[in-house]
Amino acid sequence: MTRQRILAFGLCVGLVGGCWAAAQNPPAAATQPPVASSGSPAGKIGLFIYPQKEQTPEQQAQDERGCYASAQQQTGIDPTAPPQAPPEADKKKGGAVKGAAGGAAGGAAIGAIAGDAGTGSAVGATAGAVRGRRQQKKANKQAEQQAQQQGQAQQQQTLDTFRRAFSACIDSKGYSVK
Numbered sequence: 001m002t003r004q005r006i007l008a009f010g011l012c013v014g015l016v017g018g019c020w021a022a023a024q025n026p027p028a029a030a031t032q033p034p035v036a037s038s039g040s041p042a043g044k045i046g047l048f049i050y051p052q053k054e055q056t057p058e059q060q061a062q063d064e065r066g067c068y069a070s071a072q073q074q075t076g077i078d079p080t081a082p083p084q085a086p087p088e089a090d091k092k093k094g095g096a097v098k099g100a101a102g103g104a105a106g107g108a109a110i111g112a113i114a115g116d117a118g119t120g121s122a123v124g125a126t127a128g129a130v131r132g133r134r135q136q137k138k139a140n141k142q143a144e145q146q147a148q149q150q151g152q153a154q155q156q157q158t159l160d161t162f163r164r165a166f167s168a169c170i171d172s173k174g175y176s177v178k
Helices: 002-024 057-075 095-114 117-172
Strands: 049-051 175-177
Touching: 049 057, 057 117, 117 175
Parallel strands: none
Antiparallel strands: 049 175
């Protein structure tokens, strides 16, 4: 039992001593993260920049800021600006009315054969209106999706233009761009 107490006491003293020594000697300064982080100008636009002529991280940061400003000036593009809302798709209207008219005409013809053109016309108009509304909704949904895709493609093209301008500048200063 005494041996266990001595061992426990020794462990406690060792732990306390180790914690005290760690508090007295702070760890060596950690190395700085690379400049091509998401907070750097290149990181904001999804590019990785590597110095090829032994530039310092400070010089690289300065060069990136300069090229970012130059690319903005040359292209007129601000990549940090939120994307523009996609243009409103042209909504089709009158699908129910057109469908009802066509359905009524078809229903009247069928009703005339059956002996009651009025009832056939009413049934045809109702069926035609339902069909017309469905087709209209489908066309509107397709137009909306197409407008959204065009907006995304335009945003990507704008960002690619900015990246090309930035890459040309930073490349001329002796960096590799990926």
